[in-house]
Amino acid sequence: xxxxxxxxxxxxxxxxxxxxxxxxxxxxxxxxxxxxxxxxxxxxxxxxxxxxxxxxxxxxxxxxxxxxxxxxxxxxxxxxxxxxxxxxxxxxxxxxxxxxxxxxxxxxxxxxxxxxxxxxxxxxxxxxxxxxxxxxxxxxxxxxxxxxxxxxxxxxxxxxxxxxxxxxxxxxxxxxxxxxxxxxxxxxxxxxxxxxxxxxxxxxxxxxxxxxxxxxxxxxxxxxxxxxxxxxxxxxxxxxxxxxxxxxxxxxxxxxxxxxxxxxxxxxxxxxxxxxxxxxxxxxxxxxxxxxx
Ligand SMILES: [Zn+2]
Numbered sequence: 001x002x003x004x005x006x007x008x009x010x011x012x013x014x015x016x017x018x019x020x021x022x023x024x025x026x027x028x029x030x031x032x033x034x035x036x037x038x039x040x041x042x043x044x045x046x047x048x049x050x051x052x053x054x055x056x057x058x059x060x061x062x063x064x065x066x067x068x069x070x071x072x073x074x075x076x077x078x079x080x081x082x083x084x085x086x087x088x089x090x091x092x093x094x095x096x097x098x099x100x101x102x103x104x105x106x107x108x109x110x111x112x113x114x115x116x117x118x119x120x121x122x123x124x125x126x127x128x129x130x131x132x133x134x135x136x137x138x139x140x141x142x143x144x145x146x147x148x149x150x151x152x153x154x155x156x157x158x159x160x161x162x163x164x165x166x167x168x169x170x171x172x173x174x175x176x177x178x179x180x181x182x183x184x185x186x187x188x189x190x191x192x193x194x195x196x197x198x199x200x201x202x203x204x205x206x207x208x209x210x211x212x213x214x215x216x217x218x219x220x221x222x223x224x225x226x227x228x229x230x231x232x233x234x235x236x237x238x239x240x241x242x243x244x245x246x247x248x249x250x251x252x253x254x255x256x257x258x259x260x261x262x263x264x265x266x267x268x269x270x271x272x273x274x275x276x277x278x279x280x281x282x283x284x285x286x287x288x289x290x291x292x293x
Contacts (some may be wrong), residue, residue, distance in 0.1 A: 116176035123166025145279030201232030221285030228281035
């Protein structure tokens with residue numbers, strides 16, 4: 001059931017990505033057609049003006065109608081305007097050369113990067129809990145805000161889960177690898193054995209067994225996160241034992257957004273306004289990292 005769910009999510013993500021690429025290509029094609037039509041119109045107008053000049057034999061005007069019609073934006077690509085300055089000297093019968101070459105095509109847009117977002121825990125796995133507040137719920141809320149932030153910035157997103165379902169830890173990186181994600185970001189809340197308001201702050205974990213830039217990703221995420229939210233920056237931490245990092249094959253990190261065991265921080269972490277800010281900060285770190293590539 002879990003794998004079916006993941007397969008479906010993976011297919012949906014690829015579909016959404018493909019739709020985005022097709023939309024971009026279609027838009028480029030429409031722009032190209034508009035440019036060609038515009039050029040043809042300019043050429044036709046010029047020809048008409050030339051013909052009119054020959055008919056009336058009035059040689060002093062420099063086709064005022066032409067420049068009026070095509071205000072401004074045609075100044076650069078009207079190769080025929082010099083013809084207007086011939087002013088009747090040799091109004092020859094030689095046919096005007098009609099440029100037929102198409103304008104240079106617009107450059108093909110680069111494919112969007114695919115970010116795998118992993119809301120920790122879910123379903124039967126509640127994560128750490130306090131006061132009937134479940135870590136899995138805060139993780140998912142933050143992850144969904146993060147998804148929107150990244151999509152608004154033009155990135156494609158693959159959600160390991162986007163509802164309250166159980167997903168085995170080993171299946172998470174496997175799903176991201178199968179989806180061919182470019183980077184992987186897992187969202188969690190931190191906890192201590194006992195409640196303590198003294199321990200607060202965010203930290204980001206990475207594995208160094210691949211030497212693939214995960215440490216840079218982690219550093220960007222923690223720094224950008226702590227610029228947006230007012231909490232202690234506990235820095236980046238290395239471990240090759242966290243399953244979602246250990247079994248990954250792409251730059252990956254795990255964000256501990258704050259401590260559920262701190263009463264003060266817990267209140268913030270379950271507040272949608274704060275969750276949105278957390279997402280913003282993480283997104284800024286991801287964007288900064290992806291801008292390197
Ligand atoms: Zn957790």
